[in-house]
Amino acid sequence: xxxxxxxxxxxxxxxxxxxxxxxxxxxxxxxxxxxxxxxxxxxxxxxxxxxxxxxxxxxxxxxxxxxxxxxxxxxxxxxxxxxxxxxxxxxxxxxxxxxxxxxxxxxxxxxxxxxxxxxxxxxxxxxxxxxxxxxxxxxxxxxxxxxxxxxxxxxxxxxxxxxxxxxxxxxxxxxxxxxxxxxxxxxxxxxxxxxxxxxxxxxxxxxxxxxxxxxxxxxxxxxxxxxxxxxxxxxxxxxxxxxxxxxxxxxxxxxxxxxxxxxxxxxxxxxxxxxxxxxxxxxxxxxxxxxxxxxxxxxxxxxxxxxxxxxxxxxxxxxxxxxxxxxxxxxxxxxxxxxxxxxxxxxxxxxxxxxxxxxxxxxxxxxxxxxxxxxxxxxxxxxxxxxxxxxxxxxxxxxxxxxxxxxxxxxxxxxxxxxxxxxxxxxxxxxxxxxxxxxxxxxxxxxxxxxxxxxxxxxxxxxxxxxxxxxxxxxxxxxxxxxxxxxxxxxxxxxxxxxx
Amino acid sequence: xxxxxxxxxxxxxxxxxxxxxxxxxxxxxxxxxxxxxxxxxxxxxxxxxxxxxxxxxxxxxxxxxxxxxxxxxxxxxxxxxxxxxxxxxxxxxxxxxxxxxxxxxxxxxxxxxxxxxxxxxxxxxxxxxxxxxxxxxxxxxxxxxxxxxxxxxxxx
Numbered sequence: 001x002x003x004x005x006x007x008x009x010x011x012x013x014x015x016x017x018x019x020x021x022x023x024x025x026x027x028x029x030x031x032x033x034x035x036x037x038x039x040x041x042x043x044x045x046x047x048x049x050x051x052x053x054x055x056x057x058x059x060x061x062x063x064x065x066x067x068x069x070x071x072x073x074x075x076x077x078x079x080x081x082x083x084x085x086x087x088x089x090x091x092x093x094x095x096x097x098x099x100x101x102x103x104x105x106x107x108x109x110x111x112x113x114x115x116x117x118x119x120x121x122x123x124x125x126x127x128x129x130x131x132x133x134x135x136x137x138x139x140x141x142x143x144x145x146x147x148x149x150x151x152x153x154x155x156x157x158x159x160x161x162x163x164x165x166x167x168x169x170x171x172x173x174x175x176x177x178x179x180x181x182x183x184x185x186x187x188x189x190x191x192x193x194x195x196x197x198x199x200x201x202x203x204x205x206x207x208x209x210x211x212x213x214x215x216x217x218x219x220x221x222x223x224x225x226x227x228x229x230x231x232x233x234x235x236x237x238x239x240x241x242x243x244x245x246x247x248x249x250x251x252x253x254x255x256x257x258x259x260x261x262x263x264x265x266x267x268x269x270x271x272x273x274x275x276x277x278x279x280x281x282x283x284x285x286x287x288x289x290x291x292x293x294x295x296x297x298x299x300x301x302x303x304x305x306x307x308x309x310x311x312x313x314x315x316x317x318x319x320x321x322x323x324x325x326x327x328x329x330x331x332x333x334x335x336x337x338x339x340x341x342x343x344x345x346x347x348x349x350x351x352x353x354x355x356x357x358x359x360x361x362x363x364x365x366x367x368x369x370x371x372x373x374x375x376x377x378x379x380x381x382x383x384x385x386x387x388x389x390x391x392x393x394x395x396x397x398x399x400x401x402x403x404x405x406x407x408x409x410x411x412x413x414x415x416x417x418x419x420x421x422x423x424x425x426x427x428x429x430x431x432x433x434x435x436x437x438x439x440x441x442x443x444x445x446x447x448x449x450x451x452x453x454x455x456x457x458x459x460x461x462x463x464x465x466x467x468x469x470x471x472x473x474x475x476x477x478x479x480x481x482x483x484x485x486x487x488x489x490x491x492x493x494x495x496x497x498x499x500x
Numbered sequence: 501x502x503x504x505x506x507x508x509x510x511x512x513x514x515x516x517x518x519x520x521x522x523x524x525x526x527x528x529x530x531x532x533x534x535x536x537x538x539x540x541x542x543x544x545x546x547x548x549x550x551x552x553x554x555x556x557x558x559x560x561x562x563x564x565x566x567x568x569x570x571x572x573x574x575x576x577x578x579x580x581x582x583x584x585x586x587x588x589x590x591x592x593x594x595x596x597x598x599x600x601x602x603x604x605x606x607x608x609x610x611x612x613x614x615x616x617x618x619x620x621x622x623x624x625x626x627x628x629x630x631x632x633x634x635x636x637x638x639x640x641x642x643x644x645x646x647x648x649x650x651x652x653x654x655x656x
Contacts, residue, residue, distance in 0.1 A: 027551040027587040034535050034543060071582055097586035119528045119590040122535075 014129030015040040018062065022052040022080065023069035023095065028118060032067065032095075035122050041129075049075035053083055060088045064132045067116075070096035070103065078110045085111040089139070091131040095120065194236055201225060202236060211244065505648030512639040513653050519636070520655045524629050529592025530655055548633055551591045555626040558584050559619065566615050577615060578607045584622065595625045 019041045023029040036043045046052050070077035081092050091113040107115040113131040205222035206214045216234035519525045536543040562580040565573040585600035599621045606614030
């Protein structure tokens with residue numbers, strides 16, 4: 001179907017809908033043809049399945065709908081159905097004199113949109129256009145998802161798409177997101193203002209490749225931001241690394257916190273394990289946190305916790321970072337989802353989690369130490385802040401080592417090239433926090449660069465899903481995060497970022 | 501003239517109703533008649549003609565399949581019956597369709613005798629219907645030739 005044709009047809013749809021009718025019985029075919037004409041469809045008939053396939057292959061868009069008999073001598077109607085489904089993806093309606101449910105079932109299994117019994121009545125044919133609409137709507141949705149991402153359309157689309165697909169395989173999402181990033185990533189224009197948003201992206205990118213492997217070029221690609229040069233990224237990265245070292249050192253000092261005990265038990269945050277930088281925006285957040293993905297870019301670990309509670313202002317609007325006003329998904333959820341697929345960050349339940357979060361943050365910061373979170377104190381503070389997050393899960397999660405390390409946050413960060421709010425990259429969990437904020441913890445992390453291997457961080461954040469949440473919350477904490485120890489981080493972050 | 505037309509129309513109507521009442525035709529035939537309009541004045545005649553052609557062909561092939569008792573291709577017979585059932589139900593040939601139902605049952609149990617009987621019955625029924633409808637179309641033609649319109653018959 002040409003576009004013009006589509007437009008024309010759609011104007012009067014369903015009038016003029018193009019139907020291909022296939023039936024070896026000439027009597028039935030003639031009747032069907034007349035009935036369809038009566039419905040004002042455009043009809044083409046053939047009594048051979050093979051001819052039908054040829055007609056369809058000739059021009060995949062030639063017909064809107066296919067109606068086919070089941071029992072045909074040259075080809076089983078079900079086979080035709082399959083072929084059409086595979087090759088053209090047009091809606092197919094089966095027609096048969098068999099009312100046996102097993103045939104109906106077979107039809108459904110082979111992908112038929114509908115199964116009609118002979119004799120066909122005109123009333124039934126009057127409604128068949130619904131299948132065309134349904135199918136094209138579905139296709140459109142799919143193509144929006146893929147096109148949006150591949151064309152680098154508004155981030156919103158991409159993110160939304162990602163969220164929509166969060167239920168679909170993460171990998172798909174991630175792949176697409178990555179692809180998207182790469183596809184879009186190479187425009188370079190000078191841009192030197194490191195806003196939180198930008199920093200969040202940076203963090204996401206770093207997480208993705210790993211702090212150790214972070215090279216400006218890759219980061220730039222992953223960030224997929226216009227007007228950014230490799231040099232910009234390079235110098236920023238350098239600062240970041242320094243900050244991270246500093247953070248790590250500080251984090252280590254802060255450790256001794258009862259809150260952290262729990263965390264420590266995590267042992268390297270088993271739960272946090274593996275922070276997988278997954279592109280932001282991937283559906284990871286699920287657990288209800290899908291929306292969390294976009295964290296208000298300000299503050300805190302923008303990338304760390306993908307799921308920030310809504311309290312954080314959201315800069316990015318794609319889709320929904322839950323942070324704003326949405327409860328964090330329970331940690332459990334996050335946790336679980338993490339396990340499954342970097343899904344959204346677990347909801348961080350409240351206060352409880354905060355410590356955990358903190359710890360996780362800490363972990364994140366610490367970089368991997370997967371084993372203990374020495375300095376949680378800053379986190380603690382943050383955690384407290386995160387109180388409003390319902391982090392029940394978080395607390396639960398902490399002990400769980402299976403938190404999939406791939407922090408959704410990462411994914412989250414990563415994929416939303418646009419979502420600046422997440423800085424998910426770092427495990428900080430605060431994923432979106434504005435880059436600036438995010439930097440702080442992240443910086444800390446960074447400081448302990450060794451510890452905070454991005455992956456680790458990711459893991460941490462992941463596992464701690466709560467962490468993620470926490471970070472999110474942290475974002476909320478406007479610059480409060482890591483209060484105590486954060487001070488240094490704040491400084492670091494702030495220094496790194498241009499306060500916006 | 502009017503009386504002639506009116507008379508013919510009356511005849512037509514009665515005849516058609518009797519066909520329904522005797523079970524030769526069912527609602528589907530009514531639907532086919534509805535599809536006929538000025539644009540397709542011979543629609544019904546065309547369709548039933550196609551149907552009778554199909555009947556003839558299918559019956560012949562089934563007859564061949566059932567011919568030799570030791571080598572009956574029931575699958576082919578079944579396929580033929582199935583198609584006949586489909587087309588008869590589509591045109592509204594009620595009696596033919598009903599025979600097909602019994603015919604299928606015989607086929608399912610591979611009852612050759614039963615199949616042969618059904619085959620015979622199908623043959624009889626379709627030919628009977630063919631004659632009846634032919635009479636009906638003739639009446640229609642007479643009405644038209646007399647300048648009248650074919651009446652819309654409402655079958656309860």
